[in-house]
Amino acid sequence: MQQKNTMPQRNLKLKYYDETGWSERRPAASNDFHLKSISICNVDFKNLEVADVESFIVIFCEKTPSIAVVQNIPLPALEKLKGNSIFRKMYALCETMPGEKEDCMAIFLRYGLQCEPNEINLVENDKVSLKALLVQLPINVAGKSMININVVNSDYTVTKSKKAVQLTDALLNQVAGHDNTLVLSNDCEGINFSSDAFKELKQGRDKIGFVDLVSEGLERHVPSSWVMWMKTTKFVPLKDSSFAESIRGPEIQLIMTSVTPRSGGGSIAIPIPRSQKVTQSRSKSPVVANSALTNDPAILSAEATKSAKGDTRPTRPRWKLNHSIPLKSDAPTDHCIDLSRLFPSVEVAVEELNKNLNWPLDVALVHNVVLYSDGISSLDKQSILKKIPREVKPNQRQEIEGALLNYNPIYNAEKMKWVKKSLDTTSAFPRADPIHREWSESCCTIVYQITPREKKYDISQKMGLDKDNLKKAIKFLNHSNSTVNKDENPLHDYPYDYALLFSVERQGYWLIAAKHVPCDIVACRTEISAQS
Incomplete structure (x- = not known):
């Protein structure tokens, strides 16, 4: 790419949110830290509207990536993102402002990431002006490795899609000499890759050492106009970490993948088929052997790697039936x-x-029985009972939420007879339930992060977004089992112990709990897992 003009490099400032708004004052809580892996989200708002921000926020809050690159976002949509509590509490903001009436690029980085972003404006020497904005993000990963993330945004209003691809290809060739490089681009409008066309592009990029991150991280590759390429000997994409989502319509507007430093000096373990004897002697516990190889995400199967090491020793189960103590029903837990x-x-x-x-x-x-792991099995009964927390710490609560979100009992549905495989759909809600529930405003709390699995509790559409929608929801919930004015109650036969109601004022969801269950998002997610 012959450049007619390259504007001087400009350092970009990171902004943080505090009680005065977004500013360059870094909060004391955002100490530097080193991630073992980083997840990168790339979304293009080119064909989206301000109304699509809510759908994006739901996906974003479920994934909470380390870095989110939001390209071609209108300023009103960006303001909605900046007003969301998740972005305010967890992310620093780097934004480029090409003009007051133009779309911009916003990059959100998790608090504590070490990064000094800068931008360069590129113009190609051609009859047609080829405008592009390049943002460079040097990220420190695992305390020892640096990865350079290059985000290129070509002006699709001036540049034809073919030119946009050429620009990205030229940039890939420019940075081909640098190791640990990752290149993202905005969507290339109008391109419908055939398998042959994508193969041709991939061969050209393979020659200069780049791999397609999205196809590497997905179980199967779907050719698209997205660009997310990486050239490195020190990092590998995490298998099955890629995620592609349509926010509106059939087109993909959001992609995400994760990379991590390669262990073992860049060596890759080749999976070796296990013998039947080794397979039978191995416990099914998920405890992983502490081998350097098992920490390398390039390994396609941790089990295959353990067999490659020749280690046939069965792993100890962490939990045992004889590691249990009855607990009094009135004990504080x-x-x-x-x-x-x-x-x-x-x-x-x-x-x-x-x-x-x-x-x-x-x-x-579990059912008034305390289970304790092998890590504390050597303690006496009284010492074990003292380990039972009366109140879980905030960081432990987050870990519990993550464990419950990742737990999928449907996997063993054939063995789990208590799992409901179908729900009654004869009423306005998925199932009818004769339990009489009592609801109160005292049993409500605000949550800022919900997942698609919790959407079944969302009653916002039925209640509206008025200021008094919480009072109205409580009223209708308390009369949900009443036969009086059944047609006038949008929550008639509401079957669940929890409900979610969006609050415009608080920019979050009211979690409404019936009086007989805990008013807590962890308990709510536990119930979802039990109902799955």
């Missing part, structure tokens, strides 16, 4: 550790804790 809703018996709980549920604590409560 935090309801977060109570897994009774998930499992019909203590025996099933032990099996699932060893196989499917990555429980972060050393104790769990």
